[in-house]
Amino acid sequence: DTAVSQTPKYLVTQMGNDKSIKCEQNLGHDTMYWYKQDSKKFLKIMFSYNNKELIINETVPNRFSPKSPDKAHLNLHINSLELGDSAVYFCASSQQNKKGQGQYFGPGTRLTVT
Amino acid sequence: AQKITQTQPGMFVQEKEAVTLDCTYDTSDPSYGLFWYKQPSSGEMIFLIYQGSYDQQNATEGRYSLNFQKARKSANLVISASQLGDSAMYFCAMRGGYSSASKIIFGSGTRLSIRP
Numbered sequence: 001d002t003a004v005s006q007t008p009k010y011l012v013t014q015m016g017n018d019k020s021i022k023c024e025q026n027l028g029h030d031t032m033y034w035y036k037q038d039s040k041k042f043l044k045i046m047f048s049y050n051n052k053e054l055i056i057n058e059t060v061p062n063r064f065s066p067k068s069p070d071k072a073h074l075n076l077h078i079n080s081l082e083l084g085d086s087a088v089y090f091c092a093s094s095q096q097n098k099k100g101q102g103q104y105f106g107p108g109t110r111l112t113v114t
Numbered sequence: 115a116q117k118i119t120q121t122q123p124g125m126f127v128q129e130k131e132a133v134t135l136d137c138t139y140d141t142s143d144p145s146y147g148l149f150w151y152k153q154p155s156s157g158e159m160i161f162l163i164y165q166g167s168y169d170q171q172n173a174t175e176g177r178y179s180l181n182f183q184k185a186r187k188s189a190n191l192v193i194s195a196s197q198l199g200d201s202a203m204y205f206c207a208m209r210g211g212y213s214s215a216s217k218i219i220f221g222s223g224t225r226l227s228i229r230p
Contacts, residue, residue, distance in 0.1 A: 041153075041203055043220040056217050090159060102149050102161030103218065110157075 003027050004106040006091050012112045013081055021076045021109045023091030031055075032074035033103060034066060035090040043090070049074055050096055081113045116141045118208050120221035127196050128229050134181070135191040135224050137206030143167075146210045148189040149218070150180065153203040162204075165189055193226075201228045 004025045013019055025032060033056075034046040048056035049068040063079045074091060088110050092103040117140040127133040139148065150162040165173045165180045173180040181190040189208075193200055206221040 041223050043159075043205065043223075045217050045219070048217065058217070088157065092159070102151070102164055104161065105151075105159035108157050108159075 004091055004093055004104050006089075006106040006109050008109060009107060010110050010112075012114065014114055015081055015083060017081050018077070018079045019081060019111070020078070021089055021091075021111075023074045023076070023106055025072055025091075025093040025104070025106075027093055027095075027104060029093040029095045029104070030071050031094050031096050032068065032071070033092040033094075034074065034076050035092060035105075037088040037090060037108070039087070047074075047076075078111075081111075083113050086111055086113045116143075116208060116210055116219050118206055118219055118221035120206055120224050122224045123222070124225040124227070126227050126229055129198060130195055132192060132194045133196050133200075133226065135193075135204050135206075135226065137189045137191065137221060139187050139189060139206075139208050141208065141210055143210035143216075146208055148180070148182070149207040149209070150178070150189075150191045151205045151207060151220075153205065153223070154199075155202070159205075163191070196228050198228050198230060201226060 007022050031050045033048045037043045046060050047066040052068045065077045068074045088108045090108045091106040094103040119138045146167045148165045152160045163173050163175045163178045165182045172182050177194045179192045203223045205223045207218050209218045210216045
């Protein structure tokens with residue numbers, strides 16, 4: 001049983017297209033995240049949702065729009081894709097205020113924009 | 115502002131030896147948490163160990179231990195009896211406070227290679 005799953009695992013698309021990445025967690029966590037890992041392996045948070053409410057919104061172009069239909073799902077929609085959007089996108093989840101628990105990551109979605 | 119620094123971009127260690135991966139941090143929060151994650155070549159991120167700023171003892175999880183020196187603001191990961199499967203990228207991370215509204219920031223990572 002996969003704890004945090006993402007689809008698709010790989011996504012190759014052309015500049016200007018719109019694409020979505022889906023994430024689901026079955027851990028019962030109340031908080032979910034999106035991270036971007038660039039080609040140098042640097043990992044940076046993009047968004048965080050707690051019980052479907054946006055609580056962290058980093059300096060991310062407004063072409064990126066997260067949506068959380070329920071606390072087990074957090075999707076990421078990207079409009080007008082650019083070459084610089086190529087990266088690995090990770091979804092993660094955790095339980096708020098549960099001390100000592102790290103975030104559990106999905107397998108990542110490798111996005112390539114050509 | 116919060117900051118995490120990992121000064122070792124890469125390390126080579128002989129199998130069965132112990133290895134220490136360095137991590138220093140900076141924060142003005144009195145309460146914070148420190149994490150280590152492992153990222154093998156397959157790409158997934160694996161949570162290894164956690165240390166709270168008020169924890170009196172250093173955290174341990176199997177072969178992993180965290181050498182927490184609060185005054186020096188360091189949180190080094192120690193892996194005992196290294197194995198070939200330990201070859202991976204290792205990331206140190208920090209969260210200010212326990213609330214999920216506090217974001218986690220990551221260091222730049224250390225690539226660990228274990229030699230047979």
